[in-house]
Each structure stands twice: as C-alpha cells, then as structure tokens.
Amino acid sequence: MSAEQAARRLQEQFGEAVLEVIHDRGEVTVVVAREALRAICRFLRDEPDLRFDFLSDICGVDYLTLGRRPRFAVVYHLYSLTHHHLLRLRVPVEESDPVVPSVTDIWPGANFPERETYDMFGIRFEGHPNLTRILMPEDWVGYPLRKDFPLMEEEILFTHNLPAARRKEKP
Amino acid sequence: MAYQLDQLIPTGEGTLLLNVGPQHPSTHGVLRLVLELDGEVVVRCTPVIGYLHTGFEKTYEYKTYHQGVTLTDRMDYLAPLSNNLGFALAVEKLFGIEPPPRAKVARIILVELQRIASHLVWLGTTALELGAMSVFLYCFREREQLLDIFEMCSGARMMTSYIRPGGLAQDLPAGFEAAVERVLRTFPERFQEYEDILSENELWLQRTVGVGVLSAEDAIALGVSGPNLRASGVGWDLRKTNPYAGYEEYDFAVPVETAGDSYARYRVRLREMYESLKIVRQALDRLPGGDYIVHDHKIAFPPRHELATSMEAVIHHFKLATEGYRVPAGEVYQMIESPRGQLGFYIISDGSGRPYRVHVRAPSFMNLQALAKIAEGRLFADLIAIVASLDPVMGEVDR
Numbered sequence: 001m002s003a004e005q006a007a008r009r010l011q012e013q014f015g016e017a018v019l020e021v022i023h024d025r026g027e028v029t030v031v032v033a034r035e036a037l038r039a040i041c042r043f044l045r046d047e048p049d050l051r052f053d054f055l056s057d058i059c060g061v062d063y064l065t066l067g068r069r070p071r072f073a074v075v076y077h078l079y080s081l082t083h084h085h086l087l088r089l090r091v092p093v094e095e096s097d098p099v100v101p102s103v104t105d106i107w108p109g110a111n112f113p114e115r116e117t118y119d120m121f122g123i124r125f126e127g128h129p130n131l132t133r134i135l136m137p138e139d140w141v142g143y144p145l146r147k148d149f150p151l152m153e154e155e156i157l158f159t160h161n162l163p164a165a166r167r168k169e170k171p
Numbered sequence: 172m173a174y175q176l177d178q179l180i181p182t183g184e185g186t187l188l189l190n191v192g193p194q195h196p197s198t199h200g201v202l203r204l205v206l207e208l209d210g211e212v213v214v215r216c217t218p219v220i221g222y223l224h225t226g227f228e229k230t231y232e233y234k235t236y237h238q239g240v241t242l243t244d245r246m247d248y249l250a251p252l253s254n255n256l257g258f259a260l261a262v263e264k265l266f267g268i269e270p271p272p273r274a275k276v277a278r279i280i281l282v283e284l285q286r287i288a289s290h291l292v293w294l295g296t297t298a299l300e301l302g303a304m305s306v307f308l309y310c311f312r313e314r315e316q317l318l319d320i321f322e323m324c325s326g327a328r329m330m331t332s333y334i335r336p337g338g339l340a341q342d343l344p345a346g347f348e349a350a351v352e353r354v355l356r357t358f359p360e361r362f363q364e365y366e367d368i369l370s371e372n373e374l375w376l377q378r379t380v381g382v383g384v385l386s387a388e389d390a391i392a393l394g395v396s397g398p399n400l401r402a403s404g405v406g407w408d409l410r411k412t413n414p415y416a417g418y419e420e421y422d423f424a425v426p427v428e429t430a431g432d433s434y435a436r437y438r439v440r441l442r443e444m445y446e447s448l449k450i451v452r453q454a455l456d457r458l459p460g461g462d463y464i465v466h467d468h469k470i471a472f473p474p475r476h477e478l479a480t481s482m483e484a485v486i487h488h489f490k491l492a493t494e495g496y497r498v499p500a501g502e503v504y505q506m507i508e509s510p511r512g513q514l515g516f517y518i519i520s521d522g523s524g525r526p527y528r529v530h531v532r533a534p535s536f537m538n539l540q541a542l543a544k545i546a547e548g549r550l551f552a553d554l555i556a557i558v559a560s561l562d563p564v565m566g567e568v569d570r
Contacts, residue, residue: 024501025264055394056506057515057532066521077504077515077532081391081405084412088504109394112540120228135221135569144229151233 003028003085006050014040019092029088034100037091041106044078044087052078052087055107058114060121064147071095072123076103093123102127120145186214191554193222199296200565202539202558206551213554216546218539223569231529235495236262236336239526244330246531247567249292252285252321253509255334260415261505261516262336265498266470271462274338275417279454280351281324281334282416283447287358288317289510290440294365297437297559301378306368313361320350337471338464351455355448362444369437379433383545383557386431393544394537397512398443399561402428402435409508416507421450433560440562470496495524511535511562533567 007021007028017036022029032040044052056077064071072093079086091100102125104110114125115134122143125131133140142149192203201222207215227242234242243258244251256278263270270278295310318328323344325333333340369375385395390403400407406427410418426442428435464471472491473484500522506515512534519528538561546554 025267025503027502027504029502053391054396056513057504057517057530059517059530061519061528066527075517075530077517079506079513081407086413086504086506107394108392109537109540112536116536133221135224137221144226149229151229 003087006044006052006085006087009047009050010040010043013043027086027088029090031090031092034091034093037089038101038103038106040089041076041078041103045106049083051080051082054079054081055103055109055113056086058103058110058117060117060123060145062121062145062147072098072121074100074117074123098123099126101125102131104128119143122146185209189551193219199558199563202563202565202568204542204554204558206554208551211551213546213549213551216543216554218542220539220565220568223565225570227570228529228531231526233525235524236498236526237491237495239529240332240335241330244332245566246533246570247509247511247514247535247564248329249564250285250289250510251329251331252281252334253289253507253514255332256282256416257505257507257509257514257516259334259336260507261503261518262498264503264505265501265518265520266336267499268337268465268467268470270338270465272459273343273461274463276454276458277339277343277463278334278416279418279421280451280458281321283450283454284317284320284351284354286447286510287444288314290444291317293440293510293559293562294437297556297562298369298375300555300559301375303368303372303375306365309361309364313358316354316357320347320354323347323350335464335471337467338462340464342463348455348458351451355452355455358448359445362441366441376434378553378556379437379560380430382433382553383549383560384430384432385541385545389544390431390541393540395512395541396537397508397510397534398436398439399512399538399541401426402439403431404429409506409513413506415505421453423447423450433556436560436562497522497524498526506532509534511564511567512538531567531570533570535563535565535567536570539563539568 007030010030011018014036017033018030019033020031044050056079059075061073061075062071070092072095074091074093076089077086093100100123102114104114112134114128115131117123118125118131119133119136120143136144187208189206189208191206193201203219203222205217205219206213227246230242231239240255240258243254247254291310291314295307298306321331322328325331325340385403387403387405390400391405404427406425408425411425423446426439426446428438468487473487477484478488498520500520502519504515504517506513514534515532517530518526521527542561546557
C-alpha cells in the first residue's frame, strides 16, 4: 500500500480529524487535529496494511514570518519497515496553547526528538516521561528555533575586552 | 545538556554515581554519561548531550542554499560526502532537477568510498579502545588513502563540500580513476588483514560476543537504523528499499546479522566495506564523460573562463554569489543511507534564496537512545565497548 492509499484510509477512518491531505513532489502530508493524533498514530502503527512501525523523526516548525495560522506545527515522519513507505503527519499548534500529546508510549524512540522540539520551540508534549532541555543548557532562556529568537553571537572574552564584555552580558 | 537534579541522587541503596565525560578519551567526542553503579554493574545510564551544539538548524535559515552545503560537512564529520549528498538530493527534489550522468556516477563512487572511510575510523577506534593498537594504525593508514582521493577532488580532506545541488563542485581531477583503481586493488587484502587479527582473536571475542545485545523489537521501537539495526536482524537499507541517486542500477548485498551484539555490529560493518568496494567497481566501470553539474546558470555557477568573455556569465555569477538561487516553495524530506543509518533532510522552502526551515534527522542522535537500554545491567567495563560499537558521532548528535 502506498502513502496515498494510507492517507485515504485515514480520511475514511477519522473523517473530520484529518484536516487536509497534501500531495507534493511524490510525498504525502496529512494534516491532522491535535485531539486525534494519538488515535491516528496507533491506527497507523497497528493496521497490518499500513504498519508504520518506525518513527523516523519529529520536529517543529514556526510559521511566524510566513504569516500562517496557527503559528506552530509539529511534523512527524513515519516509515514502515514492512512496506517501505513514508508518511508525513503535521499537527497545527496554537501559540497560546503549545501542547501536543506525547507519542513516547507508541514509539519509545520519540523520547529524544520530542525533547529536542520542546527545547527548540517550547512546544510541550503531554505525557512525556522526562520533558527537559536536551541540547541547550538547562538555564537557557527562550526557544532558539522560534523565528522571533534572534541569531546571536557571543563575544569572545580576551583580557583586553573583559570589562566591556562582562558589562554587556548583564541586561 | 540539561539534566535534572534528581539524576544526581542515587535511587538504590549502596549505589554510586559516576560521571563519565564529556572529556573522556573513549566517548568519541563530547558525550557525557551519568551512571549509577552497583559495584561494577551499571544500574542506570543517562546520556547527557548538547556539548557540541552549534545551532546548525538556526544557521541554515540565515544562509543561502549554496552556503548551506558547507554546514552539512560539519555535522557528521566522519562522513561529510554522505551529508553533502543528502542535502543536495533534497534541494534537487525541490527544484525537480536531475544531475548529469557523470555527476550521478561520481557521487556513488565518492559516497561509497566515504562509507569505507567512516567504517575504518569506527573499526580503528573501537579496536583501540579494546586494546588492539595495530588495527587502529592499519585502519588510519587505509583511510589516509581515501582522504587523499577526497583531497584530490575537493581540495579538502574532510570538509569536502564537493557534492552540490545540481552536480559536483568541479570536475573529477586527472588521476582520479587511477587512484580509485589502486584502492580497489589493495583494499580487499587489507580488510582480510583486519579479519585475521580480530575475527577469531580471543580477546576481541570476549569483549564483543554477547556484549550490548539489542533485540530487533527494541531497535525498531527506539528508532535505531543503519548497521546497528542490521546487526539485530532487520535487513533495512535505504539504498535497496527506497533507492536514491541511482542505487537501483547497482548490484550489491545488504549484510545482516541476527545476534544483535557488538560482534554482530562489527561483522556487519566489515562486510559492508566489501560491498561498498563492489559498488565502486561497478560505478567506476561505467563512469561516463560529460558535464559535472547541470547546465543551468540560474542554479550552477558558470565556468570560470566564461567570466572573462560573457557579460551574462558575470551577471549570473554575481546573482548566485550575493543572493543565491531561488528554490521553488514546498517541503521535502530526503532520506539517505549514511554510514550511521537513516539520514534525513527536511527542508521547507518559501521560494526565496534561503531555506525557511531545515531539520536534520541525524542517525547518531536516534541511535544513542538505545544506549541506556543495552548498557543497563552490564558491567561498567563493557560500557566503553558498547558506546564504541554504536558508532555515535557527536557533531551529528548535537548539531
């Protein structure tokens, strides 16, 4: 079964919860509602003719400068080791309520990528066993991959610029 | 890099917390492990990562696609050409273009040589950690021969940036084919040499057989890919199942082992090196002449000599150098089989000269999740062998 057929199966099974199906460059994106995400993931993993047993990746997207609403999305790339097809799920997430249910109990491998998405975008995954920063220091303020987070440079400390640089560090 | 304070409090009675790394000679970079030990047995193993985080994904959004190629080298610094290829294929998919036949075949030769080079570093360092100094020196001797080829092509031994969207950075140099022939002639007996030293070596067997066993179910559930997954009995190789870059035209086998231990991972990688040589042989025999990059100066830089005579070439060159090429809007996910597993480039383009979002699915990042699973309940001394057998590259884990 191809990814197109998988998308059709999802539409039949979940109806309203499947917001949109996009075909582009041979890839299929299914936009799904947050509330139905876990049910859809379970369905995709367990149905014998779909069998998306391998969670390839989870990442966040911030649509701020594209002006798209809602602002955030969480993107899941699922792969089937049985049928060798790939499907992309996209879950729109509101800025005012950046919470998505965790899929760590469906695919334990979601642990690290969900932490990374939280670390970079501040999107919380409900039910994650240890949702902490993973790449950034634990006392970091802000979420670096958000579009309104500026690209920063750290001044390199030498003896000649030490007092000035230290002054700049304090806001 | 974050860890909770409660990870510093031992959970069991009479257990000891031990911090390994981030500066530790055996962790292949800056991997830090917080261990809870009961005697010599690892009760809990928490990898703490992020010490090499450089914000590549953020940097991508501020660079043109052309500049973005150089960032790929620095992620998996043991397989820069594979990363170049992944990025180039993703951008080509957005454009809907195909590289010329010569570039296509040259790419296959280069990434397969890269796979061998990467596995050689793995084999050398793993053997070194288990006390086999000679294998380390042999492997690096052979790798040097491969790095010389990369230097011939790109001018750099490691940070190649040679495979570009649309083709290659420049044509293959004179003497390339002879150098690859030399590799094909000498390497099989060199590989045999490693096998003679290791495959039946009592010390090597004791440190690897039955150590760090990862079952197929766990490996799939945790998102483990590449040689680590194939050593657990799952014969998944993207070059076979979802061919890219023309792999469907080559004849090669996918080595699979079922034991799932460190020794199986060693066997898989060793046999993969022979298979890579097979692919290089076939590719070299059919290497055609012709262009090395698409003949579209909206994407590829015009040849240097044209700049002196053609005004249009100057304009194209100026446009490409200042604002880069404009990539049609859309999103793609390109998967390739890097030496470490499934490498994915997820690129969202908004139609401008810079990517809107780039996300890299780094195989080492996902593979590292399996470490806790297979290290817990094992001896501390085995932990080093287990980390080494998983082959994490921290540049890619932390990005």
